[in-house]
Amino acid sequence: MRVFGISDLHVDYPENYNWVKSLSREDFRDDVLVLAGDISDRVPFFKKTLSLLAGKFRKVAFIPGNHDIWVNRNGISDSVKKFRIIEKIARDCNAELSPFSLNGVNFWPVHGWYDSSFGSPGKELSGIWKDYTNCRWPMGFSLSDINSFFHEKNCFQGIDAESGFNITFSHFLPRIDLMPHFIPESKRILYPVLGSSLIESVLRRLKSKIHLYGHSHVNRSVRKEGVEYINNAFGYPHEYHITAKTLKKIFEI
Numbered sequence: 010m011r012v013f014g015i016s017d018l019h020v021d022y023p024e025n026y027n028w029v030k031s032l033s034r035e036d037f038r039d040d041v042l043v044l045a046g047d048i049s050d051r052v053p054f055f056k057k058t059l060s061l062l063a064g065k066f067r068k069v070a071f072i073p074g075n076h077d078i079w080v081n082r083n084g085i086s087d088s089v090k091k092f093r094i095i096e097k098i099a100r101d102c103n104a105e106l107s108p109f110s111l112n113g114v115n116f117w118p119v120h121g122w123y124d125s126s127f128g129s130p131g132k133e134l135s136g137i138w139k140d141y142t143n144c145r146w147p148m149g150f151s152l153s154d155i156n157s158f159f160h161e162k163n164c165f166q167g168i169d170a171e172s173g174f175n176i177t178f179s180h181f182l183p184r185i186d187l188m189p190h191f192i193p194e195s196k197r198i199l200y201p202v203l204g205s206s207l208i209e210s211v212l213r214r215l216k217s218k219i220h221l222y223g224h225s226h227v228n229r230s231v232r233k234e235g236v237e238y239i240n241n242a243f244g245y246p247h248e249y250h251i252t253a254k255t256l257k258k259i260f261e262i
């Protein structure tokens with residue numbers, strides 16, 4: 010069994026969707042795909058992509074990203090409702106949203122959002138970051154409520170992290186030092202919305218050996234304190250310099 014990882018398919022771009030379509034229907038029948046969020050904010054695109062992938066792999070382990078719960082062009086009142094709709098679609102497609110074990114490997118989705126652990130958003134970020142307008146939250150929801158909504162989903166039961174090999178995955182970054190030194194200062198204004206150290210505490214609790222994350226679109230593989238952190242975002246079509254645009258095998262047993 011091989012385990013492949015990818016994120017940020019953004020299939021609204023036809024070339025990205027064509028790549029998904031081009032994946033073999035035969036080659037991955039014994040394999041798991043870990044898909045770390047940001048398929049599309051548009052429900053029909055989301056559905057057809059997840060359904061297509063679930064038909065090609067033995068199992069697809071999925072966690073939603075911020076784009077998946079945008080509501081601005083869906084007629085859905087808020088992102089909590091959108092999250093539930095996404096969950097139902099994933100279940101109907103036979104994608105796995107809960108932790109599961111296969112051949113001695115435990116797969117753990119780690120839910121989360123960004124908070125202030127990587128810094129506070131400046132004025133410029135507040136004006137350009139699309140989640141602030143494209144996600145909507147129930148009346149009175151604060152950033153802390155958003156984080157609680159996701160982290161409550163990390164109370165796992167039924168699988169023992171003490172036995173087996175643990176692979177965790179999140180859409181957001183668990184630590185900001187995963188961003189490489191070459192990132193220009195002008196792009197670093199985005200750091201406050203990249204992730205949360207709460208995600209790091211969950212994956213450490215789960216004794217993770219490999220953690221796949223998305224969102225930054227900066228492909229890399231870095232070892233820190235016994236955990237291999239991997240980003241294999243497919244990314245936007247113009248992001249050839251920071252993305253490999255191919256499946257990455259992250260584990261094999």
Ligand SMILES: [Fe+2]
Nearest residue numbers: 047074075224
């Ligand atoms: Fe994202």
